[in-house]
Amino acid sequence: MIKKSLVSLGALLVLFPTMAFAEDPSAAQLNMGLNALWVMIAAVLVILMQGGFILLEAGSTRMKNAGHVAGKTIFTLGLASIVYWAVGYGISFGSEASEGLNKFMGLGSFFFSADVASVDNALPSSVFFIFQLAFAAVSLSIAWGGFAERAKLSAYLIFTLFFVSVIYPVIAHWIWGGGWLAKDGAQDFAGSTVVHLTGAIGALAATILLKPRIGKFNKDGSANEILGHNQVFTALAVLILWVGWFGFNAGSTVAIGDGFFGYVAFNTQLGAAAGAVAALLISWLVNGKADITTMLNGALAGLVAITASCAFVDPWAAVVIGLVAGVLVFFSVKFFEKIKVDDPIYALSVHGAAGVWGTLANGLFATEVLSKKVGIGGAGLFEGGGWNQLWVQFESVVVAGAFAFVASFIILWVVKQVIGFRVTEEQEIIGLDLSEHGNYGYPEQMKKAGTSV
Amino acid sequence: MHNPTWEKRLLDIANAEDLEQLRSIREREQTRMATELSTSPAYEVVESLNALHDALITQVLKLAEYDLARLGHGAPPVPYTYMLYGSGGRYEQTMYSDQDSGLVYANAPNEVEEERYRNYFLQFSQVIVQHLIKLGYPPCEGNVIASNPEWCLPLEGWEKKIDAWFAEPSWENVRYLLIVADGRPVYGDRELAGKLQNRFFNDLLSHPVIARRMMENTIRHKVLVGVFGQLLTERYGEDAGSLDIKYGAYIPMVNAFRLLAVQAGIRETSSMGRIKALQQSEVLTEKEAEDASEAFELFLKMRMKATGSDENGQMVGTGKIPSKQITKEMRAPLKKALKAGKRIQLRVQRELQRRFGGR
Numbered sequence: 001m002i003k004k005s006l007v008s009l010g011a012l013l014v015l016f017p018t019m020a021f022a023e024d025p026s027a028a029q030l031n032m033g034l035n036a037l038w039v040m041i042a043a044v045l046v047i048l049m050q051g052g053f054i055l056l057e058a059g060s061t062r063m064k065n066a067g068h069v070a071g072k073t074i075f076t077l078g079l080a081s082i083v084y085w086a087v088g089y090g091i092s093f094g095s096e097a098s099e100g101l102n103k104f105m106g107l108g109s110f111f112f113s114a115d116v117a118s119v120d121n122a123l124p125s126s127v128f129f130i131f132q133l134a135f136a137a138v139s140l141s142i143a144w145g146g147f148a149e150r151a152k153l154s155a156y157l158i159f160t161l162f163f164v165s166v167i168y169p170v171i172a173h174w175i176w177g178g179g180w181l182a183k184d185g186a187q188d189f190a191g192s193t194v195v196h197l198t199g200a201i202g203a204l205a206a207t208i209l210l211k212p213r214i215g216k217f218n219k220d221g222s223a224n225e226i227l228g229h230n231q232v233f234t235a236l237a238v239l240i241l242w243v244g245w246f247g248f249n250a251g252s253t254v255a256i257g258d259g260f261f262g263y264v265a266f267n268t269q270l271g272a273a274a275g276a277v278a279a280l281l282i283s284w285l286v287n288g289k290a291d292i293t294t295m296l297n298g299a300l301a302g303l304v305a306i307t308a309s310c311a312f313v314d315p316w317a318a319v320v321i322g323l324v325a326g327v328l329v330f331f332s333v334k335f336f337e338k339i340k341v342d343d344p345i346y347a348l349s350v351h352g353a354a355g356v357w358g359t360l361a362n363g364l365f366a367t368e369v370l371s372k373k374v375g376i377g378g379a380g381l382f383e384g385g386g387w388n389q390l391w392v393q394f395e396s397v398v399v400a401g402a403f404a405f406v407a408s409f410i411i412l413w414v415v416k417q418v419i420g421f422r423v424t425e426e427q428e429i430i431g432l433d434l435s436e437h438g439n440y441g442y443p444e445q446m447k448k449a450g451t452s453v
Numbered sequence: 454m455h456n457p458t459w460e461k462r463l464l465d466i467a468n469a470e471d472l473e474q475l476r477s478i479r480e481r482e483q484t485r486m487a488t489e490l491s492t493s494p495a496y497e498v499v500e501s502l503n504a505l506h507d508a509l510i511t512q513v514l515k516l517a518e519y520d521l522a523r524l525g526h527g528a529p530p531v532p533y534t535y536m537l538y539g540s541g542g543r544y545e546q547t548m549y550s551d552q553d554s555g556l557v558y559a560n561a562p563n564e565v566e567e568e569r570y571r572n573y574f575l576q577f578s579q580v581i582v583q584h585l586i587k588l589g590y591p592p593c594e595g596n597v598i599a600s601n602p603e604w605c606l607p608l609e610g611w612e613k614k615i616d617a618w619f620a621e622p623s624w625e626n627v628r629y630l631l632i633v634a635d636g637r638p639v640y641g642d643r644e645l646a647g648k649l650q651n652r653f654f655n656d657l658l659s660h661p662v663i664a665r666r667m668m669e670n671t672i673r674h675k676v677l678v679g680v681f682g683q684l685l686t687e688r689y690g691e692d693a694g695s696l697d698i699k700y701g702a703y704i705p706m707v708n709a710f711r712l713l714a715v716q717a718g719i720r721e722t723s724s725m726g727r728i729k730a731l732q733q734s735e736v737l738t739e740k741e742a743e744d745a746s747e748a749f750e751l752f753l754k755m756r757m758k759a760t761g762s763d764e765n766g767q768m769v770g771t772g773k774i775p776s777k778q779i780t781k782e783m784r785a786p787l788k789k790a791l792k793a794g795k796r797i798q799l800r801v802q803r804e805l806q807r808r809f810g811g812r
């Protein structure tokens with residue numbers, strides 16, 4: 001049946017070729033098509049960053065948790081997609097809220113029904129949705145850094161529900177959805193604050209409530225090094241994230257336009273490179289050994305920091321921002337260890353400290369020309385813009401950080417009181433692969449002589 | 454050193470008839486020396502501590518000779534020398550040092566006798582090592598110990614061994630040569646030890662390149678001072694914040710001076726003695742020698758203070774100074790000494806690189 005109709009359709013096409021190409025596309029349509037294609041590619045790159053998080057988190061933790069760590073990323077990506085579709089997207093970008101409420105959150109577009117095709121040659125809403133969803137999912141995966149190796153699977157489920165429906169969308173609305181910080185001119189091009197700081201603050205709330213992993217700190221307060229089980233995974237993760245970041249930053253132009261996305265990608269590369277170099281050198285100078293983990297963190301910190309500023313600064317400033325981020329992440333890791341906060345994946349330093357720095361860096365380095373081009377805010381302190389932009393950046397970091405912390409803390413505190421947040425000591429020791437899922441991620445290695453590592 | 458109380462203590466040791474007495478003397482004397490460390494110069498304490506260890510080991514050897522005679526093996530069939538290696542060889546043992554030892558005995562006239570000597574001395578060494586364990590000296594983890602048949606040989610055997618190590622300077626063999634370079638007799642026929650040293654230095658003349666291999670073998674222990682002059686302390690674990698004085702200061706210095714001394718044909722085995730001799734033979738300037746001995750003296754002192762503990766009756770040291778003990782006043786001289794150590798390490802490296810080229 002299908003075969004027959006295909007054959008007849010083919011014959012008709014040969015006879016009446018104009019039926020296939022009804023009409024030449026207009027310039028606007030072509031423009032839309034290019035934009036849509038670019039944003040879709042960017043969205044795919046950002047979703048692929050989840051592969052980076054799987055390897056990063058699994059590589060930085062122990063073998064006994066590897067299956068859990070890797071698998072839960074896919075599960076929560078699935079759950080987050082449905083929650084974002086049902087609620088989160090509407091909170092960020094819904095247009096039905098009253099003017100007063102809209103400063104704080106959007107309403108409408110719940111259970112989002114995407115248009116089948118582009119309307120008036122604007123970016124198809126389906127593509128925009130997938131792109132935004134990918135960002136929400138990245139922010140969520142960053143928060144998991146604070147849960148690693150000791151949170152219950154049920155806590156992951158509940159936190160996903162609230163984080164993706166309310167916490168992340170509200171902050172995204174403030175800065176990107178026409179909320180009050182957007183009106184103030186807060187510059188956060190691709191989300192140093194919205195995505196990275198929000199995720200890191202979720203991780204901070206979690207790690208404070210969960211307390212350090214068994215064996216991380218000694219009675220006298222000194223820290224032990226709990227090495228990840230596969231540094232090659234961690235390095236590969238950084239490469240995947242780095243490449244994915246071109247979708248993240250350059251894709252945030254949401255248009256091909258005049259080719260500005262290329263400039264954004266260019267700054268992104270410089271920031272990441274500087275972060276990696278600075279972090280390796282600083283660890284070498286201070287500790288006497290060039291530390292690989294620090295260098296990998298430095299590359300990510302450079303990426304996180306340049307995320308806010310990639311569209312607003314000159315290339316030299318991108319290098320400076322990356323260099324500072326690389327040094328900052330090294331000292332930040334030391335700091336968190338000193339105050340006895342256990343941060344297994346270094347999410348607080350890489351996404352938190354560097355996220356804050358990247359956002360503030362706009363207030364220092366943003367140029368007048370580029371701010372005008374993007375159409376948000378003005379020049380930074382070193383570019384003759386005075387203190388104004390720096391103050392706005394500072395405000396957005398503090399307010400977004402405080403909101404994310406309070407909201408995450410309340411949710412996780414309730415989880416802790418009602419169902420419990422952390423697995424039992426015994427479960428933590430045998431590993432979450434076995435306790436939460438019933439099977440090891442590495443069965444051959446783990447079943448050997450009941451090893452406890 | 455020639456004070457009457459010390460003479461009496463040595464006499465106590467020489468009169469001790471069993472291991473319990475020796476152990477209690479060791480414990481008593483070490484407790485006394487630990488308190489002396491805060492009042493006397495470190496090298497004096499190290500000197501008397503090493504004299505104590507030597508006296509104890511000598512007495513153990515004598516007791517072991519009696520034990521073998523009592524068991525019907527008779528007296529030692531030929532002259533022998535009990536050798537100390539490692540820190541013992543350098544007169545730098547701490548309160549927690551382990552046993553690094555070897556035994557060399559005179560050549561036998563024929564195979565039958567050789568077999569007899571070997572049986573006697575192996576059994577003898579085993580008794581000695583066991584006795585020393587009872588005194589709280591843990592056996593060497595690397596098995597550099599007289600009870601190991603490889604380290605209990607007639608003079609001929611030793612000479613062949615040293616020749617073979619020089620001929621085939623693999624990583625392992627160079628490590629043995631470094632150990633042998635610090636060897637000295639503690640008891641027995643000193644002539645045998647002298648012959649071994651002759652062989653070592655003669656072989657060295659015909660294999661000058663061994664010096665570079667020795668450097669490569671020891672260079673991984675870096676002086677723990679950073680580019681900004683900061684102390685590079687332990688970052689993680691129970692010892693976090695502590696400074697590994699043994700491997701991060703003392704051992705790199707020992708390695709550097711051993712290398713310079715061996716190259717200059719100096720037969721001293723103690724690091725301080727090597728520094729003095731190096732100055733006399735004008736390898737080190739007066740200033741360099743002064744800085745070096747000041748730094749080394751400080752490391753010796755800190756090493757003596759490094760934490761140690763009694764593990765199942767064995768006195769075991771960590772070689773690390775806890776962060777609490779690194780006081781503000783200590784930091785400046787410690788950093789100065791570490792920088793001097795780093796300079797000398799770099800100097801040795803550069804010199805050898807110039808002579809033999811890089812890898």
